[in-house]
Amino acid sequence: MSEYFSVSEIFGENVFNDAVMQERLPKKVYKKLKQVIEEDREMDLETADVVAHEMKEWAIEKGATHYTHWFQPLTGVTAEKHDSFITAPMPSGKVLMSFSGKELIKGEPDASSFPSGGLRATFEARGYTAWDCTSPAFVRQDAAGATLCIPTAFCSYTGEALDQKTPLLRSMEAINEQSLRLLRLFGNTTSKKVTPSVGPEQEYFLVDREKYLKRKDLIFTGRTLFGAMPPKGQEMDDHYFGAIRERIAAYMKDVNKELWKLGVSAKTQHNEVAPAQHELAPIYAEANIAVDHNQLVMETLKKVAGRHGMHCLLHEKPFAGVNGSGKHNNWSITTDDGINMLEPGKTPHENIQFLLILTCILKAVDKHADLLRESAADAGNDHRLGANEAPPAIISVFLGEQLQDVMSQLISTGEATRSLKGEVLQTGVKSLPDFMKDATDRNRTSPFAFTGNKFEFRMVGSNDSIAAPNVVLNSIVAEAFSDACDILEQAADFDEAVHDLIKEQATAHQRIVFNGNGYSDEWIEEAERRGLLNIKNMVDAVPALTTEKAVTLFEKFNVFTRAELESRGEILYENYAKAINIEARTMIDMAGKQIIPAVIKYTTVLANSVNAVKAAANEEVAAVQTELLREVSSLLSEAQDALKKLVDITEKASAMPEGRERAICCRDEVKTTMDALRAPIDRLEMIVDKEMWPMPSYGDLIFEV
Ligand code: ADP
Ligand code: MG
Numbered sequence: 001m002s003e004y005f006s007v008s009e010i011f012g013e014n015v016f017n018d019a020v021m022q023e024r025l026p027k028k029v030y031k032k033l034k035q036v037i038e039e040d041r042e043m044d045l046e047t048a049d050v051v052a053h054e055m056k057e058w059a060i061e062k063g064a065t066h067y068t069h070w071f072q073p074l075t076g077v078t079a080e081k082h083d084s085f086i087t088a089p090m091p092s093g094k095v096l097m098s099f100s101g102k103e104l105i106k107g108e109p110d111a112s113s114f115p116s117g118g119l120r121a122t123f124e125a126r127g128y129t130a131w132d133c134t135s136p137a138f139v140r141q142d143a144a145g146a147t148l149c150i151p152t153a154f155c156s157y158t159g160e161a162l163d164q165k166t167p168l169l170r171s172m173e174a175i176n177e178q179s180l181r182l183l184r185l186f187g188n189t190t191s192k193k194v195t196p197s198v199g200p201e202q203e204y205f206l207v208d209r210e211k212y213l214k215r216k217d218l219i220f221t222g223r224t225l226f227g228a229m230p231p232k233g234q235e236m237d238d239h240y241f242g243a244i245r246e247r248i249a250a251y252m253k254d255v256n257k258e259l260w261k262l263g264v265s266a267k268t269q270h271n272e273v274a275p276a277q278h279e280l281a282p283i284y285a286e287a288n289i290a291v292d293h294n295q296l297v298m299e300t301l302k303k304v305a306g307r308h309g310m311h312c313l314l315h316e317k318p319f320a321g322v323n324g325s326g327k328h329n330n331w332s333i334t335t336d337d338g339i340n341m342l343e344p345g346k347t348p349h350e351n352i353q354f355l356l357i358l359t360c361i362l363k364a365v366d367k368h369a370d371l372l373r374e375s376a377a378d379a380g381n382d383h384r385l386g387a388n389e390a391p392p393a394i395i396s397v398f399l400g401e402q403l404q405d406v407m408s409q410l411i412s413t414g415e416a417t418r419s420l421k422g423e424v425l426q427t428g429v430k431s432l433p434d435f436m437k438d439a440t441d442r443n444r445t446s447p448f449a450f451t452g453n454k455f456e457f458r459m460v461g462s463n464d465s466i467a468a469p470n471v472v473l474n475s476i477v478a479e480a481f482s483d484a485c486d487i488l489e490q491a492a493d494f495d496e497a498v499h500d501l502i503k504e505q506a507t508a509h510q511r512i513v514f515n516g517n518g519y520s521d522e523w524i525e526e527a528e529r530r531g532l533l534n535i536k537n538m539v540d541a542v543p544a545l546t547t548e549k550a551v552t553l554f555e556k557f558n559v560f561t562r563a564e565l566e567s568r569g570e571i572l573y574e575n576y577a578k579a580i581n582i583e584a585r586t587m588i589d590m591a592g593k594q595i596i597p598a599v600i601k602y603t604t605v606l607a608n609s610v611n612a613v614k615a616a617a618n619e620e621v622a623a624v625q626t627e628l629l630r631e632v633s634s635l636l637s638e639a640q641d642a643l644k645k646l647v648d649i650t651e652k653a654s655a656m657p658e659g660r661e662r663a664i665c666c667r668d669e670v671k672t673t674m675d676a677l678r679a680p681i682d683r684l685e686m687i688v689d690k691e692m693w694p695m696p697s698y699g700d701l702i703f704e705v
Contacts, residue, residue, distance in 0.1 A: 005257060007260060010257065010260055010261050011260045011261075011263065011265075012260070012261070012262075012263035013261050014062060014138050014139040014140070014141070014261045014262055014263070015136050015137075015138045015139075015262060015263035016055055016058060016059075016136050016137040016138065016139075017136050017263060018136075020058060021033065021051075021054075024054045024057075024058060025050065025051065025054055026050065029047055029050045029051065032044075032047045033047060033051060033133065036133055037133055037134050038193065038336075039192075039193075040173070043105065043131075043133065045101050045102065045105075046101070047101070048101030048102070048104050048105050048131075049100060049101035050101075051101065051104065052099045052100055052101045052103065052104035053099065055099065055104065055137060055148065056085055056097065056098070056099035056148070059137075059139050059146070059148035060085070060097060062139040062141075062146055063139075063141065063145065063146040064085075064139050064145075064146040064147055064148045065084055065085065065145055065146065065147075066082040066083060066084045066085065066144075066145070066146075066147045066148070067082070067083060067084075067085060067099060067103070067147065067148040067149075067150060068080040068081060068082045068083070068147055068148070068149055068150065069081070069107035069109070069129040069131075069150050069152040070149040070150060070151055070152060071109075071129050071151075071152045071153065071154040071163055071165065072154070072163050072164040072165055072291075072295065072465060072467065073114040073115065073154055073162060073163050073164075074114070074115045074116075074117075074162065074163065074164070074568070074571050074575075075114065075115060076378075076463070076464065076465060076575070077295075078295050078299070079109070079114065079154075080147075080149070081107070081109050082144075082147060083103075085097040085098060085099055086098075099148075104131055104150065105130065105131045106128055106129070106130060106131070107128065107129035107130075107152065108126070108127070108128055108129070109127060109129060109154075110127070112127075114127070114154075114162060115162075115571045115574065115575070116156065116160075116162055116567060116571075117566070117567030117568060117569070117570035117571035117574070118566065118567050118570050119156055119160050119162065119563065119564070119567045126156065126157035127154060127155065127156050127157065127162055128154070128155055128156075128157070129152035129153065129154050130152055130153045130154075130155065131150055131151075131152055132151045132152055132153050132165060132169065132288070134169075134286075134288055134289075135151040135288050135289050135292045136151075136263065136289075137149060137150045137151065138262050138263065140262070142303065151165070151292050152165075153165045153166045153169065154166070160561070160563065160564055160567070161560070161564055164291065164465050164467035164468065165288070165291070165292075165467065167467070167471045167559050167560055167564075168287065168288060168291060168467045168470060168471050168474075169288060170557070170558055170559045170560075171470070171471045171474035171475045171478070171557070171559045172195065172196060172287055172288060172474055173558075174474060174475055174478040174557035174558070174559060175194065175196055175333060175474040175475075175477060175478040175481075176193055176194045176195065177478070178477075178478040178479075178481035178482045178485065179194035179333055179335075179341065179478075179481060180192075180193075180194055181481065181482070181485040181489075182353075182356070182357070182481045182484065182485055183335070183341075183353075185485065185488050185489065185494070185498075186352075186353045188335075188339075190337055191335035191336060191337050191339060192335075192336050192337075193335065193336040194333055194334065194335050194336075194341070195286045195287065195333070195334055195336070196286070196287040196331060196332070196333050196334075196470060196473070196474055197284045197285065197286060197287070197290075197330075197331070197332050197333070197334050197340075197454075198284055198285065198286075198287045198290035198291070198329060198330065198331055198466065198470055199281065199282060199283065199284030199285070199290065199330040199454075200281070200282070200290060200294045200297075200327050200328065200329050200330070200460075200466050201268075201279055201280070201281040201327065201328040201330070202279065202280045202281070202294065202297050202298070202301070202327055202462065203272055203277060203278070203279045203325035203326055203327065203462050204277070204278055204279075204280070204301055204312050204313065204314055204325060204462060205274070205276050205277050205278075205312070205313040205315075205318050205319075205325065205702070206248065206251065206276055206278065206305060206310045206311070206312055206313075206705050207276060207310065207311050207313060207701050207702070207705060208309065208310060208311075208701075208704065208705055209305075209306065209309050209310055209311050210309070211696040211700055211701055211704075212310075212311040212701075214695050214696055215695050215696060215701075216586055216589060216590050216594075217583075217586050217587070217590060218311070218313065218318070220582055220586045221315075221579075221582055221583045221586055222313060222314065222315035222318065222380070222463070223313070223315040223317055223318045223319075223380065223383075223583075224318060224319055224320070224698070224701075225583060225586060225587045225590065225674070225678065226587075226590065226591075226595070226678055226681050226682060226685070226695075227319065227320065227682065227685070227697065227698045228682045228683070228685040228686050228697065228698065229320075229321050229322075229698060230697065230698045230699035230702070230703065245705075247308065247310075247705065248271075248278065248705070250308065251304060251305065251308045251310065252269050252278075252280075254304045254307065254308070255280070255300055255301060255304045256269070258300045258303075258304060259282075259296065259297060259300055262293075262296055262300075263293075264282055264293045264296055264297060264300075265282045265283040265285070266280055266281075266282050266297070267281055267282055267283045268280070268281040269281075272323065272325075274319070274322045274323035274702065275322075275702045275703055276701070276702040276703070276705050277323060277325065280297060280301070282294075282297065284330060284332075284454075287331075287470050287474070290466070290470075291465065291466055291467045291470065294327075294465070294466050295465065298314055298463075301314070302314070310705065313325075314462050314463040315380050315462070315463055316378070316380035316381045316383060316384040316461040316462050316463060317380060317383035317384045317387075319698055319701070319702060320383070322698075322702065323390075324383065324384035324387065324390050324462075325384070325461075325462035325463075326381075326384065326390060326391075326458060326459070326460060326461060326462055327460040327461065327462050327464070327466060328456050328457070328458045328460070329456070329457040329458075329460050329466050329469050329470065329473075330451070330454050330455070330456050330457075331454060331455050331456075331457060331470065331473055332453060332454035332455070333477075340453050340454075341353075341354075341357055342354075342357065342358075342450075342453050342454055342455070343453045344358075344402075344403070344453070346419070346421075347419045348402065348403060348406050348416075348419050349406045349409070349416035349417060349418060349419045350419075352498060352499075352502070355406070355410070355416070355502045356484060356498055356501065356502055357481075358403070358450075359501075359502050359505035359506045359509070360477065360480035360481055360483075360484055360505065361397075361455070361477055361480065362397060362505060362506070362509040362510075362512055362513065363480045363483075363505050363508070363509045364476035364477045364479065364480040365395065365397055365448060365476070365509075365512055366508075366509040366511065366512035367476070367480075367509075367549075368472065368476040368549070368550075368553070369395035369512070369532065369533055370533055370535065370541070370544035370547070370550075371472045371476065371544050371545070371550055371553075372395050372448070372457070372459070372469070372472055372473070372476075373393065373395055373459070373533065373535045373541050373544065374468075374472075374535075374541040374542060374544040374545055375460075375468040375469040375471070375472040376457075376459035376460045376461060376464070376468075376469060377535075377537075377538040377541035377542070377572070378461050378463070378464050378538060378575070378576075378579075379538055379575070379576050379579035379580060380461055380462075380463055380464075380579070381459075381460075381461035381464070381538070382536075382537045382538055384461065385459060385536075386536070391445065391446065391447035391458050391459050391518055392447065392518050392519070392523065392524065392527075392534070393534055393535055393536050394447070394518075394523070394524070394527045394532055394533065394534045395447055395448060395459075395512070395532070395533065396446060396447065396448065396512055396513065396514035396518065396527065396532065397446070397448045397449070397450070397455075397512050397513050397514070398443045398446030398448065398449035398450060398513075398514065398515055398518075399450050399513055399515060400443070400449075400450060400515065401420055401515070402419055402420045403450060404513065404515055405419070405420050406419060407506050407510065407513065410502060410503050410506045410507075411503070411506050411507050411510060414499075414503050443515065443518075445517050445518035445519045446458070446514065446515075446518050447459045447518065455473075457469055457473065471559060475553060475554060475557055475559050476553065478557055479553050479556065479557065482556075484501060484505075487501060488501065511530040511531065511532065512532070514526075514527075537667060538572070538576050539573070539576060539660070539663045539664055539667050542569050542572045542573060542660075542663075543569070545565050545566075545568055545569045545572075546562075546565050546566055546569055550565065551565060570658075570659060573658070573659050573660050573662070573663040574658050574659075574663075576663045576666065576667075577653065577658065577662045577663045577666045580653075580666035580667070580670050580671060581650065581653065581654060581666065581670070583674065584646060584649075584650040584653075584670050584673075584674055585650060587646065587674055587677055587678075588643065588646055588647055588650065590695075591639065591643050591677060591681060592643060594694040594695065595639075595681055595684070595694060596636065596639060596640065596643070597694075598688065598692050598693060598694045599632060599635075599636050599639075599684055599688060600636070601692060602632060602688045602689060602692050603629060603632055603633060603636065605689070605692075606625055606628055606629040606632065607629060609622070609625045610622045610625045610626050610629060613625060628687065631687065632684065632687055632688070635680040635681075635683055635684050635687075636680075636684070638679075638680040639677060639680040639681050639684070642673060642676040642677035642679075642680065643677055645673050645676070645677075646670070646673045646674060646676075646677050649665075649669050649670050649673050650670060652665070652669075653665045653666050653669070653670050685697065
């Protein structure tokens with residue numbers, strides 16, 4: 001375990017990155033490829049052929065025998081089909097290893113086995129994967145050997161997006177174009193490209209693999225469907241940032257090493273709020289690369305856990321009543337010459353460009369709060385949002401004292417004349433340095449917080465791709481920029497027009513700003529008074545995708561067509577119903593085959609004890625056993641009734657046609673019956689002899705990793 005390695009030597013060693021390309025490709029080809037990557041030019045076959053050949057040679061040196069078009073269909077996980085490099089045997093019986101430009105650029109997996117939400121019926125079964133040369137290819141080494149992975153987009157025969165990446169790339173073009181328009185208005189003539197930067201912080205749980213394998217709920221659904229709270233939960237706050245234990249440290253070291261080899265800049269690691277919960281954050285990257293890297297992070301976390309005798313749970317709520325897992329999506333927009341457009345500077349009140357951008361973002365988030373909420377919706381996240389240390393389901397923006405103060409000045413007088421300053425933080429200890437504190441404290445309860453020079457969208461679920469939230473962010477901000485430019489480009493007096501626009505936007509959208517405690521009940525009431533949406537579950541979030549407002553937005557910037565949006569809505573309903581259906585069936589299986597039989601055995605033990613004690617003494621002496629037997633039997637019959645109901649209702653839901661109706665039935669009937677089954681069983685777990693309980697408890701799982 002204590003093997004030594006040099007980070008700078010291994011970093012990116014399995015990535016076909018710029019350095020490798022520069023070294024291996026003929027100058028002319030390298031230049032062409034760079035133009036394609038940086039200036040969105042088209043790729044020609046001749047260039048692709050040379051790149052493919054060099055990529056293959058490089059990959060073979062790393063031990064690769066196969067290549068795959070790596071893509072992200074709407075199943076939530078990545079997909080790949082492996083082809084080996086070998087050609088048909090020659091007359092001599094030998095084979096060659098070949099990889100053509102055509103094979104690099106285009107693949108043709110069978111689209112019919114991936115969700116298409118009706119697009120398949122309307123259009124064609126054919127689907128194509130197309131090389132995304134803006135995200136570098138990499139070699140992945142695992143038990144299957146080594147494979148050259150080529151990040152690709154996945155589209156239908158007629159060009160409809162069937163994946164996460166296609167709309168993301170389209171939204172990046174939109175924000176690039178509109179941001180440049182805005183920058184030009186402020187006299188910037190040098191920036192050529194604007195890209196969203198994204199840094200996702202990934203939370204996860206680790207449990208012991210042996211114990212994991214004893215829980216069907218964890219195996220089939222990724223979360224516990226039964227489980228009583230242990231006597232000690234997270235109330236002591238002793239895990240957050242606590243010292244990392246040996247077993248976990250060895251695991252993290254291995255994860256980092258794997259990720260560094262893949263060029264993922266894993267940077268921060270720490271224990272999280274709940275016992276057995278941890279976090280990994282990379283250094284931010286261009287949105288597209290960040291999305292791909294986050295998929296690699298999730299894959300690697302799971303893969304490496306197996307090697308360490310553990311299992312990694314990425315579910316948003318693996319344990320009821322315990323802190324859930326999310327993904328903080330840090331987002332900003334940066335120019336190719338290094339300007340972060342969300343940098344307020346020391347005196348934000350004087351930074352007119354920043355104030356315009358900020359109020360545009362407020363407008364975007366206020367107008368499209370439903371879309372942002374939808375982008376973070378999945379069946380697992382329904383358990384997390386609004387519960388135990390997770391943002392509420394209400395979208396609001398945290399600005400902090402300094403910006404809030406500037407906003408208030410703007411709204412009340414139309415003019416901002418001062419910015420609050422950071423003060424010296426006095427530690428009161430001579431040997432400790434006094435340092436300047438930030439002008440704004442941190443806030444951890446807001447779903448969308450300004451954190452210095454970026455926004456942090458904290459609603460995203462831990463298991464979800466971060467593509468959808470970034471598609472929405474890029475698109476809604478592009479729209480607000482576009483609206484602003486439409487006005488300002490026509491203005492006779494730019495200074496006056498921009499001043500008016502900032503004030504107007506700050507005033508019109510101040511309701512979305514909230515700097516208080518987002519976890520409090522008062523906020524829920526206050527938000528309602530302000531007319532902010534509180535969309536409590538995924539089923540209610542999906543319609544946001546197909547409102548006229550959403551269709552207009554996405555069509556304007558060529559991110560989604562109406563048909564694509566409708567198909568995504570259908571897929572989301574299907575995914576939701578499938579997730580609940582699997583959970584219900586797993587509960588039925590566990591309750592029927594494991595838990596109820598165990599409880600029955602326990603009642604026999606109790607009954608025998610009652611009889612034996614009665615025979616030895618009298619009824620009075622057997623009172624405790626009798627009382628227990630009554631209590632257990634009553635809970636047992638409650639559980640048995642709920643189980644029968646769950647069987648019926650699950651069958652009813654499965655027989656319904658796919659779509660919204662079924663999703664609603666799953667939410668309102670199946671899920672409530674699942675709760676009704678869980679309640680008596682969790683109480684039984686507290687009573688029944690631990691030796692007889694058929695699976696590891698919460699305590700076993702989260703305190704003994
Ligand atoms: P915290 O836990 O306090 O929110 P972390 O340091 O764990 O902060 O994570 C912050 C994340 O934000 C990191 O992934 C970091 O790279 C990313 N980040 C920093 N600056 C930017 C930026 N300008 N744009 C996007 N992401 C950023
Ligand atoms: Mg954070």
